[in-house]
Amino acid sequence: MISRPTELNLLRNQLTEFLRSRHLRKTPERYAILDKAVYLSAHFEVDKLYNALEEEGYHVSRATVYNTLELLCEAGILNRHIFATNQARYELARGSHLHLICRKCGKIREIDDPSLTSRLLTEEYPGFTPEYSSSSVYGLCDDCASSS
C-alpha cells in the first residue's frame, strides 16, 4: 500500500519528467491541477476540479484546466472517459475500474477488477497499441428500477 503523500510525489515527478522530456514549462498551475486531481482521485468531471480549486481560492481559467488535463493524459497520469452524459471524466491512470452505469439517472459506481483490465490489455491487437482500457455495464440501479 502506497501512502498518499508518497504517491502524489511520484506523480509530481512523473509530470516533471514528462515536461522536461518535451521541453514544456513547469508552471504552478500544472502542479496545482495535478494535486487536485490526485486529491479527488477516483472519477471526477472537469467542473468538479475547477470548483474545488476555486473553493480553496486558487483561480485558474477553465481553458487552463482543460489544457492541463489533456496534458496529464498525454503524460500517462490520467485517463479520460466519457460515459452516459456528454461530459468527460478523468481518473488516475493506474485505476482498473469496471463502471456500473445507470442509464436512467446516470449514476456511476466503480468496481475494481484488475483481471479484466489485464485481460483486455495483454491481448494482441494487430495494428493497434493498447494503453489503457475501460469497461462499462449499463443497466438500472435499484432506485431507478423501483421507480419505473
Add this chain to the structure above:
Amino acid sequence: MISRPTELNLLRNQLTEFLRSRHLRKTPERYAILDKAVYLSAHFEVDKLYNALEEEGYHVSRATVYNTLELLCEAGILNRHIFATNQARYELARGSHLHLICRKCGKIREIDDPSLTSRLLTEEYPGFTPEYSSSSVYGLCDDCASSS
C-alpha cells in the same frame, strides 16, 4: 445466420410490441428511423443517420431523430455509447463488441467478443440490474503511432 430482411422484420415487430405496450403511436418516422438504423448497423452517429435519411429524400427533424433513437434504446433495440468524442453512437443491442479507440484520431475499430460480454453480464452486481455492456481499449492506431 439470419438474413437481413427477416432480422429487420423481427426488430419492427419488437418496436410495434413496445409501442403497443406503452400506448405510444406507430408513426412512419419511427419505422423509417428503425429501418435506417438497421441498415447502417454497426456503429453510427446521429448525424450519419439523419443525413442518410435526407439523402434518400426522407425528411425528419433532428429533434425527432434524437427522440426516436432514445425510444429505440428504451425498447431495447439499440444501445447508446459515447466514446472519445462528445458524440453519441448507437449500435444494435445484440452486438457484443470490444472497441479499439485511437486516442489521437478517434478512429474506432470493432472486435467481436461474445465471451467478454457474457462475462460482464452474468456477474452479480448487488443493487444493480445489468442490461448491456461495452468495453473499450484506448491506445494508438498504427497511423498515429508512426506520425508521433
Add this chain to the structure above:
DNA sequence: TTTCTTGCAAACGATTTGCACTTTG
C-alpha cells in the same frame, strides 16, 4: 528576450427544449 502559458470571452457543436402545427388512435 523569445516562446510557451494563461485568462478571458467569443465561438462551436452536439443535444435539448418550447411551442405551434399535425397526426394517430
Add this chain to the structure above:
DNA sequence: CAAAGTGCAAATCGTTTGCAAGAAA
C-alpha cells in the same frame, strides 16, 4: 376530438479557440 408526435428555431452546456498579456527558460 384529445393526446401524442413532429418540425423548427432558439436555448443549453460542455468544450475549444483566438488573441492579448504574463511568466518560464
